[in-house]
Amino acid sequence: MKNDVITVGVTAVGSEGEGIARREDGYTYFVPGALPGDRAEILSLKENKNYGYGKLLRLIEPSPHRVEPGCAVFGKCGGCSLLSADYGFQLELKRRAVADALERIGGFDFKTVAPCVAGKSEFRYRNKAQYPLVRTEKGIEFGFFAPRSHRVVPCADCRLQAPELNLIAAEITAWANEAGISVYDEGTGRGCLRHIYVRTGREETVAAVIAAYRPDGLDALADRLWKKFPKTVGLVLNLNPKATNAILGEKQRIVRGRDYIVDSIGGIKYKVNYRSFYQVNSYTTEKLYDKVRELCALTGRERVFDLYCGAGTIGLYLAGEAASVTGVEIVPEAVENARENAALNGITNADFFCGRAEELCPKMAEDGARADVVVLDPPRKGCEPALLDAAAALGPERIVYVSCNPSTMARDCALLRGLGYELKEAVPFDQFPHTAHVETVVQLSKGEIQSKKIRVDFSLEDMDMSGFQKGATYGE
Numbered sequence: 503m504k505n506d507v508i509t510v511g512v513t514a515v516g517s518e519g520e521g522i523a524r525r526e527d528g529y530t531y532f533v534p535g536a537l538p539g540d541r542a543e544i545l546s547l548k549e550n551k552n553y554g555y556g557k558l559l560r561l562i563e564p565s566p567h568r569v570e571p572g573c574a575v576f577g578k579c580g581g582c583s584l585l586s587a588d589y590g591f592q593l594e595l596k597r598r599a600v601a602d603a604l605e606r607i608g609g610f611d612f613k614t615v616a617p618c619v620a621g622k623s624e625f626r627y628r629n630k631a632q633y634p635l636v637r638t639e640k641g642i643e644f645g646f647f648a649p650r651s652h653r654v655v656p657c658a659d660c661r662l663q664a665p666e667l668n669l670i671a672a673e674i675t676a677w678a679n680e681a682g683i684s685v686y687d688e689g690t691g692r693g694c695l696r697h698i699y700v701r702t703g704r705e706e707t708v709a710a711v712i713a714a715y716r717p718d719g720l721d722a723l724a725d726r727l728w729k730k731f732p733k734t735v736g737l738v739l740n741l742n743p744k745a746t747n748a749i750l751g752e753k754q755r756i757v758r759g760r761d762y763i764v765d766s767i768g769g770i771k772y773k774v775n776y777r778s779f780y781q782v783n784s785y786t787t788e789k790l791y792d793k794v795r796e797l798c799a800l801t802g803r804e805r806v807f808d809l810y811c812g813a814g815t816i817g818l819y820l821a822g823e824a825a826s827v828t829g830v831e832i833v834p835e836a837v838e839n840a841r842e843n844a845a846l847n848g849i850t851n852a853d854f855f856c857g858r859a860e861e862l863c864p865k866m867a868e869d870g871a872r873a874d875v876v877v878l879d880p881p882r883k884g885c886e887p888a889l890l891d892a893a894a895a896l897g898p899e900r901i902v903y904v905s906c907n908p909s910t911m912a913r914d915c916a917l918l919r920g921l922g923y924e925l926k927e928a929v930p931f932d933q934f935p936h937t938a939h940v941e942t943v944v945q946l947s948k949g950e951i952q953s954k955k956i957r958v959d960f961s962l963e964d965m966d967m968s969g970f971q972k973g974a975t976y977g978e
Contacts (some may be wrong), residue, residue: 504546507559512540515595517909519583519938523556531556535577535650537587538566538595563765567591575657580649580663593618593932600908600930608912610925618930618940621791622785627935630782631660631667632749633698635686641679644671644698645750651746652688662936667700670709673726674698681719688745696742697749701776703765704784709774710761712750713878714743724758736760738776750777764846767791770818771846775841779812783933790931790941791819791905794877795943797902797927800824804874807896809859809889814840816877818849827852828866828873830859862938863892873898884910887917888922894921901946907934911942921956924949 510523522537523544532554533544536690541563544556549668571577571585584592601615603631611751621627633644636654643656659668676686678695688691697712711720716739718787724737736759742751753763762775768788774780781787794816798806798822808817813836821827821844829852833836840854855862873896878885884907885893893901901923906910915925923946 508544508545508546508556508667510542511679512536512538512542512565514538515584515938517599517938521558525579529554533558535582535586537565537568539567546649546949550639571837573661575645575655578648579655579657579701581646581660581940589620589624589935593620596930596932599938599940600911600928600942603908604915604925604928606912607909608750608916608925610912610915610919612925612928616927616929618932619786621783621932621935621940625661626664626937627783627785628663628667629784630701630780631663631671631699633671634702635678635687635695635697637685638905642675642683642685643929644694650790664702665794666702666707666733670700670707670731670734673730674709674711674723677723677726678717678720681717681722683717683719686714691745699740699776701763701774701780702733703763703774705733706763706765707731707733707736708738708759708761708763709734710738710740713739716755716913717742719756723939728758732761735763736776740777747841748812751931767815768819770784770815770843772815772818772843773814773846774841775781775811778836778839780815781933786931786933786941789825789944790933791816793929793931793943794902795820795823796879796945797900798824798875799900800875803814805872806875806877807873807893807894807898808877808879809863810879810881811840811854812836812852812879814843814852818843818847818853818881820877821849821852824875825851828871829854831856831891832861845975859887860886860892863889864895867892867897872896874959875899876901878902878914879904880910882907882910883912885917890914890917890921894918894923901950903944905942905944906939908940908942911944915944915946918946922948926944 503561508525510525512521512523514522521533523531530553535558543560548555567588569588596618604610604612634654645654645656648655683940684693686696694713694717694941727734737757737951738761739755740751741753762773765772804824806824806827808829811817811831817827817829834856837854837856844852876893876898926947927945929943
């Protein structure tokens with residue numbers, strides 16, 4: 503019952519990295535901070551009919567995979583749910599996550615999921631950071647939000663961020679303290695500074711100050727950044743005066759330089775606005791894109807359609823080995839960015855169109871357009887069934903799906919099986935060491951249409967709230 507202290511064994515982890523523990527009668531609890539192999543005492547915080555939530559009180563027998571997290575705010579900021587597990591075990595957990603989702607959600611008898619591709623480094627891999635600000639007895643500090651709250655946990659040196667990100671945030675915070683600038687208070691709606699937002703590449707860095715209104719002294723801040731950080735190419739003021747949880751506002755002013763960096767992956771240059779989507783782990787991204795290209799099996803004759811093209815990052819990476827690339831994206835700014843990136847690289851066989859793929863692709867198919875390969879790289883919620891229908895209507899021999907969520911990927915692969923595509927290969931990538939997140943690249947090839955019933959009632963919300971019932975657990 504609620505508030506009981508219970509002894510449990512931890513057998514798996516959930517989709518957010520929380521331990522999944524069972525008491526003697528088999529009842530299941532989700533316990534943050536617990537790892538498979540732990541035997542522990544927990545406090546029951548909440549109990550539903552089929553599962554509950556617990557707080558880790560004491561380890562009776564720790565998992566053999568436990569290590570010292572080495573972070574003063576581990577468990578407080580919520581960013582590194584697997585930091586207390588050895589890295590080899592993390593990779594295996596992520597491989598199992600993909601295999602589990604394909605089997606339980608997708609209904610695949612697919613046992614051979616490749617080992618998870620490790621990052622070049624477990625630490626200092628993130629090329630983008632967004633730090634909320636808070637005023638404490640020490641002055642203004644930056645850090646991260648505690649789990650499921652807007653309480654800021656100060657953290658001067660996050661070990662996941664590239665060193666320059668933490669140092670720039672510290673410099674901006676020092677400037678704010680010296681200038682006596684106020685910090686925005688969500689409760690009162692008063693104050694100025696809200697967040698620090700920094701993006702870096704191999705050779706360039708851009709920083710943004712998010713504020714409710716323009717603070718004084720931004721030119722002096724620009725002088726400091728240009729002097730101390732030679733890679734700096736831009737400082738931006740982003741204005742967000744609204745009482746909202748959104749980090750970025752709609753208006754911005756460039757204080758100095760520009761609002762983007764130019765970065766490169768595998769020899770392809772990309773113009774990346776500070777607020778644009780861009781993979782945060784540059785090293786693993788190159789490995790992932792190489793795998794996408796391999797699974798596309800390009801010979802120079804293929805027509806490739808990239809149906810969540812964003813700023814064209816994947817499509818342009820493939821263009822050199824394809825006859826043509828057609829990108830479709832609903833965000834106008836991203837489409838313009840993709841066209842700029844094509845011009846930046848002298849790529850002339852890539853075209854980008856703005857609109858909903860489920861609407862544009864059927865029209866293109868009616869006009870005779872055909873694809874040899876379709877690449878899908880959707881957001882966490884996955885693809886709408888209509889988009890998968892549109893992809894299949896182009897008649898590709900192969901579909902390569904890039905996923906940041908094993909659950910929705912498995913659902914969509916099951917729907918594609920019903921459209922005549924057979925799952926051939928699944929390769930996980932650890933884009934985010936020490937977190938529960940995993941990227942996956944899968945290849946599907948045209949085969950016989952399957953008549954097996956496919957689940958279409960699945961939703962991401964279901965997985966997040968009742969993952970154990972729906973199969974969003976792994977590690978057993």
